[in-house]
Amino acid sequence: MREHSVNRSRRDFARLFAVGGSAALFSARPSAWPTTAIQQAPPDPDERYWTRVREAFIMPPGFACLNAANLCPSPATVVAAADHAARSVDVDPSAQNRAKTHDGREATRRKLAASLRVTPEEIVITRNTSESNNIVSSGLDFEPGDEVLIFSDNHPSNDAAWRQKAQRFGFTVKVVNQVNPHPGAEFYVDAFRQQITGATRLIAFTHVTASVGDVLPVRELCRLARDRGALSLVDGAQSFGVLDVDLSRMQPDFYSGSAHKWPCGSKETGLLFVSSRVHGRIKPSIVSLYPGDVGISRTLEAFGQRDEAAMIGFGAALDFQQQVGADAIEKRARQLTMMLTEELRRIDGVSVWTHADPSRSAAVVSFRPGNLDTRKLHQALYERERIVCATRAPADRGGLRFSPHFYNLESDIERAVAAVKRYMSTGV
Numbered sequence: 001m002r003e004h005s006v007n008r009s010r011r012d013f014a015r016l017f018a019v020g021g022s023a024a025l026f027s028a029r030p031s032a033w034p035t036t037a038i039q040q041a042p043p044d045p046d047e048r049y050w051t052r053v054r055e056a057f058i059m060p061p062g063f064a065c066l067n068a069a070n071l072c073p074s075p076a077t078v079v080a081a082a083d084h085a086a087r088s089v090d091v092d093p094s095a096q097n098r099a100k101t102h103d104g105r106e107a108t109r110r111k112l113a114a115s116l117r118v119t120p121e122e123i124v125i126t127r128n129t130s131e132s133n134n135i136v137s138s139g140l141d142f143e144p145g146d147e148v149l150i151f152s153d154n155h156p157s158n159d160a161a162w163r164q165k166a167q168r169f170g171f172t173v174k175v176v177n178q179v180n181p182h183p184g185a186e187f188y189v190d191a192f193r194q195q196i197t198g199a200t201r202l203i204a205f206t207h208v209t210a211s212v213g214d215v216l217p218v219r220e221l222c223r224l225a226r227d228r229g230a231l232s233l234v235d236g237a238q239s240f241g242v243l244d245v246d247l248s249r250m251q252p253d254f255y256s257g258s259a260h261k262w263p264c265g266s267k268e269t270g271l272l273f274v275s276s277r278v279h280g281r282i283k284p285s286i287v288s289l290y291p292g293d294v295g296i297s298r299t300l301e302a303f304g305q306r307d308e309a310a311m312i313g314f315g316a317a318l319d320f321q322q323q324v325g326a327d328a329i330e331k332r333a334r335q336l337t338m339m340l341t342e343e344l345r346r347i348d349g350v351s352v353w354t355h356a357d358p359s360r361s362a363a364v365v366s367f368r369p370g371n372l373d374t375r376k377l378h379q380a381l382y383e384r385e386r387i388v389c390a391t392r393a394p395a396d397r398g399g400l401r402f403s404p405h406f407y408n409l410e411s412d413i414e415r416a417v418a419a420v421k422r423y424m425s426t427g428v
């Protein structure tokens with residue numbers, strides 16, 4: 001039955017690519033878009049279940065993509081849903097037909113809200129995490145005398161943006177430094193507590209760091225900010241779509257993420273959650289037409305004409321993840337990460353930067369492969385082994401980064417570890 005569903009979705013996919021502007025596509029409506037076709041993960045899914053998940057992606061077999069922290073592949077059904085919607089607009093670009101893709105955009109907003117346990121009125125569909133972070137740093141009225149407290153291991157769209165806006169608007173930026181290896185949740189709560197003053201207006205930190213996968217204590221830090229009268233911006237680029245994120249528990253004021261990373265959605269779509277508590281405090285930096293229909297999207301999402309087909313692909317990705325199950329996805333990514341961390345630690349000469357304790361790290365493993373040239377190793381893994389990963393500059397916890405996800409198989413991890421071990425003994 002499961003195989004049948006996957007095969008059927010592949011046929012649909014092939015057909016969609018073969019057909020150009022047929023009458024069938026003319027009547028695109030959300031209920032007619034291809035649906036996902038994977039069954040819920042059982043309580044203790046085996047490798048056969050994950051193989052079926054892997055087969056729902058269009059990457060060729062044997063291609064080990066261990067780079068989710070950078071960009072994820074989409075399953076066939078997501079590619080097909082976005083393609084179907086895009087073709088519909090090109091077949092019939094009338095306002096009447098585009099109203100249907102707009103409905104798809106609003107459906108994605110509702111799915112995002114359900115997945116994050118918040119309301120559609122609090123969701124802005126953006127282009128990516130970078131844009132989401134900048135909507136916040138450009139949209140709040142901070143002035144000389146105000147302070148923003150950032151974390152040194154944030155992405156440039158967070159830290160560089162805050163520094164640039166501090167120069168422009170005259171407020172001050174203070175920094176909590178990262179420590180490696182991860183010194184524990186309490187350490188970071190204390191570090192932020194010590195630096196918050198009566199002038200702190202916002203703290204900005206990353207849920208899971210892209211560098212080494214450090215997990216920050218989001219709930220505690222957001223509570224700390226609230227208790228001190230400051231706002232919180234949580235960068236969720238590396239948690240959204242891999243950890244089972246429940247914003248009703250974490251209670252940030254802002255949370256950002258990208259569809260093209262862990263959610264496996266269409267490229268150049270993302271999200272910004274804006275808590276209803278702060279709707280009155282943030283102003284739009286872009287003022288144009290074509291906003292979203294509800295809540296804060298009516299003001300913060302008026303960016304002019306959008307690629308609503310990509311947003312529909314985002315919705316299909318959320319459907320796919322929901323069908324597998326958020327809890328199962330998190331467990332699988334953590335299991336594969338743990339496997340990698342343990343096995344890499346066993347290789348002579350390899351130093352793993354990522355903490356082994358799953359309460360301190362998730363889904364990202366960074367390591368220094370002894371004295372090997374990391375660029376050459378990165379290239380050899382891709383060209384000779386069909387393994388995709390990322391490099392890290394030598395200046396800061398340098399080396400390679402693997403970030404496995406629920407579409408990876410244990411055999412991908414075994415191959416990656418065996419290849420690193422081999423190159424460590426033979427050289428690249």
Ligand SMILES: Cc1ncc(COP(=O)(O)O)c(C=O)c1O
Nearest residue numbers: 128129130155206210235237258
């Ligand atoms: C923590 C973090 N924030 C923001 C971003 C930016 O994401 P995007 O390029 O999708 O805007 C990244 C990208 O890797 C990231 O790791």
